[in-house]
Amino acid sequence: MPFVLDNSVAMAWCFDDEGSEYARRVLDRLDEETALVPALWPLEVSNAIRTAERRQRLQSPDVVRFTELVRALPITIDAPDLARALGSVLNLAREYGLTTYDAAYLELAMRERIPLATLDDDLRAAARRAGVPMVGE
Numbered sequence: 001m002p003f004v005l006d007n008s009v010a011m012a013w014c015f016d017d018e019g020s021e022y023a024r025r026v027l028d029r030l031d032e033e034t035a036l037v038p039a040l041w042p043l044e045v046s047n048a049i050r051t052a053e054r055r056q057r058l059q060s061p062d063v064v065r066f067t068e069l070v071r072a073l074p075i076t077i078d079a080p081d082l083a084r085a086l087g088s089v090l091n092l093a094r095e096y097g098l099t100t101y102d103a104a105y106l107e108l109a110m111r112e113r114i115p116l117a118t119l120d121d122d123l124r125a126a127a128r129r130a131g132v133p134m135v136g137e
Helices: 007-014 021-029 041-054 060-072 082-096 100-112 121-130
Strands: 003-005 035-037 075-077
Touching (some): 003 007, 003 021, 007 021, 007 041, 007 060, 035 100, 041 060, 082 100, 082 121
Parallel strands (some): 003 035, 035 075
C-alpha cells in the first residue's frame, strides 16, 4: 500500500544523529511500496541538504550517498495545484495549527486515503485528530 512520506523521515536517513528505528522501518517499506509526496518535497530535501552543507553537517560524499539513495527510491511526486493549496491545504493548516507545508502532507494523505509517515510531532498529532493512519501503527 502506498503511503505519504514526510520530509522529516527522509532527513533521518540523511543524518546519523537523527536516525531512528521508525525511519529505518519506513525506508525498508520502500523495498515493496511506493511513497507519495507533495510537490514541495524535493525542495524541502534540497534545502535541508544545502543548510546542512552550510553548517558543515554534510560533506560531499554524504550528499552524494544521500541523493543517490533518494533518487533510487520509488517516490511519486503529487502534482501541484493552486486551488488545492489555497483551499483544502490552507484550511487544514488553520484547523490543525500547522504550517501550510505540513498541511500539504496531511491533505495528500487524506485525499488519497493512505497512511502518513512522519517524525514531526505536530503533524503526527494533527493526523491522529484527522483520523489519518500512521505508517507502522
